[in-house]
Amino acid sequence: GAVVSQHPSWVICKSGTSVKIECRSLDFQATTMFWYRQFPKQSLMLMATSNEGSKATYEQGVEKDKFLINHASLTLSTLTVTSAHPEDSSFYICSAKGLLDGTDTQYFGPGTRLTVL
Amino acid sequence: ILNVEQSPQSLHVQEGDSTNFTCSFPSSNFYALHWYRWETAKSPEALFVMTLNGDEKKKGRISATLNTKEGYSYLYIKGSQPEDSATYLCAPKLSGNTPLVFGKGTRLSVIA
Numbered sequence: 001g002a003v004v005s006q007h008p009s010w011v012i013c014k015s016g017t018s019v020k021i022e023c024r025s026l027d028f029q030a031t032t033m034f035w036y037r038q039f040p041k042q043s044l045m046l047m048a049t050s051n052e053g054s055k056a057t058y059e060q061g062v063e064k065d066k067f068l069i070n071h072a073s074l075t076l077s078t079l080t081v082t083s084a085h086p087e088d089s090s091f092y093i094c095s096a097k098g099l100l101d102g103t104d105t106q107y108f109g110p111g112t113r114l115t116v117l
Numbered sequence: 118i119l120n121v122e123q124s125p126q127s128l129h130v131q132e133g134d135s136t137n138f139t140c141s142f143p144s145s146n147f148y149a150l151h152w153y154r155w156e157t158a159k160s161p162e163a164l165f166v167m168t169l170n171g172d173e174k175k176k177g178r179i180s181a182t183l184n185t186k187e188g189y190s191y192l193y194i195k196g197s198q199p200e201d202s203a204t205y206l207c208a209p210k211l212s213g214n215t216p217l218v219f220g221k222g223t224r225l226s227v228i229a
Contacts, residue, residue, distance in 0.1 A: 004160065036219075041221070042221065043121070043206075043220055043221045044206070044219040045219075046216045046217070046218075049216060059216075093161075095161075103166045104149055104151070104166060104210065104213070105151070105163045105166055106151075106163070106217065107160075107163065108160045108161040109160055110159055110160045111160075
């Protein structure tokens, strides 16, 4: 149980294009989903938190107009990197939290490697 | 900003050896501590959620302890196996409404 998928697992795009990453909770309803970014040799850094049907809450320094997050259902959240540039190249990973086991556990997807040329 | 330190950054052990590593965090305003295991090309896997000072949790050969007064948690692996090779992440949480803050992880390699 508590499986989260993420698609695509990797993507290469040209500078200026937009990229959409999907995060799905496969066997539970995710009341809250989280998007993280990890640069090489750094820790997972939270970008934003989204609750189903609400606007996402972005962490300080994360541009909400650049990283569009949609959490339209209890099993799907999407992150769109708009007008991507080489500095947006990173590892993006989502996690989901639901009313599963009474704990605060977040269940993670496998991540998406984005390379912007 | 919550400062989370994990040490060592990496270590190599022989199969069968026991090992441990540390997660340090500010001891004030503690709510919970999460441990994850992250194997290459897979999703991070939740290991433990610890909330009380003195907590000790166990999952097979892996166990963890928590000291909230001094701000640290130890993760122990008994009789390491090659399949234990992974990055182990800790993430404290200051309150029920604040997000997890991850350390950089300890990368464990178990050599057969």
